[in-house]
Amino acid sequence: MAEIVYLRLKKSIELSVMQQVQLKDIAYISTSSPKKRKLEYTPIYRITKKDKNIVIIDSFIIIDHLNNVYDDLEFQLIGPTQTIIRINKSKKSPSIVLVSCVWLLLFIGAAMTIMNFHYDVSMQEVQQRLHYLLTGENNDYPLWIQIPYSFGLGIGMLLFFNHWFNKRFNEEPSPLEVEIYNYQQDLDNYVNHHENKLNDTKPPT
Structure with missing residues (x-):
């Protein structure tokens, strides 16, 4: 009798560019099978340069792939049916001048809003x-x-x-x-x- 593996996909995760996505990255795994550790490190997808900011992995693709690799296990999905991968690209530190300008703009806008409200009432x-x-x-x-x-x-x-x-x-x-x-x-x-x-x-x- 095939051992049962329960999978619960994470709704969304953040990963880096050019990173291999493993099963443990996108899903929680529960099973009594001794293959649990091997399951965790099973490659599911590799992020490449052609991927932009978001990649969606569907549960059907995951289950189909795992059934081909582990024919002695039975996979049951619990929870979300898709995982959203947000790709974090390298970002520069924000400019102090830009942050100061935005802060000043928001401060003036909030002050004018409060003053106009008080004037209206x-x-x-x-x-x-x-x-x-x-x-x-x-x-x-x-x-x-x-x-x-x-x-x-x-x-x-x-x-x-x-x-x-x-x-x-x-x-x-x-x-x-x-x-x-x-x-x-x-x-x-x-x-x-x-x-x-x-x-x-x-x-x-």
Whole structure:
């Protein structure tokens, strides 16, 4: 009776150019067979210069190749049916000048957004009215309200995004991270549907 090998493909991985893809790179393997270590190092695909940024390996190709190599094993797939390989090409260190320009642009854009929002909702008039209700006096610049409000606005944004540079305040993902995750999921689904380039690719023998 053939021994059963369970495979669960990884949804996406990152590898380097001109690298041979082995089974352990793209799948988790569970089996009691003594051939497990040999299975892990079974070559599945080799990344070459003709590959661009993304390569998709379909589970059917993997199972078909493994059945040809290991005729005494039975393979059962669990989970995702495709693995997306993102090819990391050598990247230069980002320019400090470019990073500074982008940071300055984002800072000015965020500041203008906040100021325009406050102008639209008449925040200054609201604070003046609040000052009058609490003190009975008119004041065009109620700093005792405006200064704490400004600090609170910044602190609230830090807590909302749950980050201070590389430090995370708690384990809960921020809304920005959730949106990035959803975007990545949609991107992966699109690539799986429209850019499966390995239909005609045969694994190495």
